[in-house]
Amino acid sequence: MAETQYEVDLGNLLAFDAHHQFASPPSSREEIVKEALEQGTKLVQAVADALFNLPSTEDLEGPIVKLPAPTSKLPREKPLPKPRPPTKWEVFAQKKGIQKRNKEKLVFDEQTGSWKRRHGYDRVNDDNDIPIIEAKATDEPGTDPFAERRKEKKSKVEKQEKNRLHNLKQAQKAGALPSHIQLAATSLPITGTQTMPKKVSKDELQNVAGMAATSTASGGKFDKKLPGEKPQSMKRSIERLVCSDTTDFLPAVEGSGMGDMERQQTEKVLNKLISKNSHEILNVEKAVNMYNVKREKRQRKQGGGQSSSSSKFKPNKKSFKKTSHKGSSSNKGKSK
C-alpha cells in the first residue's frame, strides 16, 4: 500500500486516497471491512492533522476553527437569483444624493405635550383630526377643503400604487420578482420555470360535463347522473353550442365572465333559434322512427295481443317534445 499524499478537502472534511490497492484481491468480507477501517483511520487522521493545525478560537463548548471553502464543487440546487433593478425612487435618490434616514417610531406632539406614535392609532398630525382649515386667499368660495384634502390623499395613494406596480413590472422584466409576489401573481412556483397544473374549477367541470352530454345522440337525457349534478337547462345547452369560445367574441370589459353585450347577443341568437328553426333542432323523423320500432318490438314480444296497453308509448310524447322547443325554455328535454 503505497501511501502518497492523500487529497484532502478541508471544507468538506474529505480525504481521498487515490492510490490504494488491496494487497490481496477479494478476501473474506471481514478482511475487507478491517482494511477499510484501517485505511479510513489513516485518512481521517490526515484530515484531522490539517484541521487541528488551523488557528482556533476558544469558545465555551470547544475550540472553534474557521474552515476554508470546499474545493470539490457541487452543483447548486436552484438557479442564481437575479439582481433586482433599482426602483424609481432609488434611481432618483441616487442621482440627487439623498441619504436614507430612519425615523423614530415616537414623535413628540406639541399640541398635547406627549409622545405619540408616528403611524397608527392616535398618531401625530393625523389628517382626519384637523377641525378647522383656514381659508387662503387663493381658495374659491364654495369648495370644500376637507374634500380637497381627501381627494389629494387618494390621488397620492393611487400614484404610489402605480409606481409600485411599475417597479414590480420592471423587476419582472429582469426576472427578479420577490417570491411571494411571483407566487401570487401568476401562480408559478418560486423558481419560475415550471408551470403548475391548472386546477379545474366547478364551472369548467359543469361546462365540460354539459358538452359531453349534448354531444350524445339523446342529448344527455339518459346519462347516469352523479350525485349532486344538476340537470342542465336546454337554453344553457344551446348557449354552449353557440358560443363555445367566449374569448373570441366581445370583450368582457364589464367584469369577469360574460359581459352584458355578449349576453344580449346570445339571447338574440337563442331566441332566433328557438322560434324559427325548431324543426331543425330535433330530428323528428328519427325520433318517430325510433319509437315506432320500439313499439313494434314490444308488440311482437307480447304476441300482438295487448297493443292497447302501450300506455308508455303515448303518441303525445312526440308533440310534448315538440312543444318544449317552441316558446320559452322548460327544464325538460334537450336539444340535439
Add this chain to the structure above:
Amino acid sequence: MRIKTQTKGRIRRELDKRAPKLVETGKKTLILHGTKTSSVLNSVLTEIYHLKKGNSIKYSRKNDKIRPFESGGEASLEFFSLKTDCSLFVFGSHSKKRPNNLVLGRTYDHHIYDLVEVGIENFRSMESFSYDKKLAPQIGSKPFFAFIGEAFESVDELKHLKEVLLDLFRGEVVTNLNLAGLDRVYVCTAVSSNKIFFSHCALRLKKSGTVVPRMELVEVGPSMDMVVRRHRHPDDSLRKEAMKTAPELTKKKVKNVVKDDIQGKLGKIYIPDQKVGDMPLTNNVKGLKEERREAKMKGEDSKPTPKKQKQDAE
C-alpha cells in the same frame, strides 16, 4: 397585472426560505419508495432517514408512478421535490430484475439533474453493531469522509457516486466548526470497479502528544455494499448552469493604491468634474422666496436683473 399580495410576515419568511439564494444552505432530502420494497430496503431507507434526521423527509406510502430512469416517470418526483423543497432524493424499489434497488438523485430547479442507481448487498443495520453508547454520533454533526481506492477516480460511475454520496451526507457548508463536535465518518472503499463498501463509523478522539488527537474509528452505523447499476449524467448545459457561482464572490481588485517604501501606502483620488445642474438643491430656499415675493409686490417696476458678463480673471 392585478397583484395585491399582502402576505403576513411568517408566510413571507417561509417563502423567502425557499427562494433561490446567492450562497446556498443545506439541501433537503426526500426519501420514498416504489410499489414493492424488501425488508432490507425498508431498513436502509429508515436508517438513511435517521442519519439525516434534521433535513430529510420520509414518505411512507408507496408510489407506483415513479420510474426515475424513464422519461415520463419523473413527473411525480419533480412534483414532490417542488412541494417539499427537497433537491436530493433517495428512491427505493425492489424487483426481481433489480433487487434492493436504491436510486440516489439530485434535482436542479426541481427538475432531475442526475441519477445513480445502486443495489444494496450485505446490509448490516445500526442495531446489529454493539458499541459503547457514549460514542454514538449526535444528530446533525458534520461528518468526515474517507474515500479509498483509485477506482473512484478512474471509473466514471464511481466518480459520480462519490459526488452524489458527498452531496447526500455532507450537511451544511459552514465556516466556523467546533472541533469538539466531530464524531462521525463515512468510509467508502472501492472493492471492485462497480462495487463499493460503505460504512458509517463513530470517531473517538484519543489523547496524543501533540495538538492533534489520535483518531479511532468504531463501526456504529449501517454498513452495506453498493453495486452501481445505472447512472445518468446531467446535460452539459445544465451542469454548466448549476455550477455557476455568484459573480460577487470572485476576488476583488483594489485599484489606485500603491505601496511606497518611503511614504507607505499611497492612494490616488480622482475628482470628477462638478455637475452644477445635477447638484441637489437645498430645501431651504426661503431667501429666494423673499426676493421673489418682493419682486412680485413691486410689480413691473423692477427691471429684470441684467445678465452677468463673463469677466476675465483679474
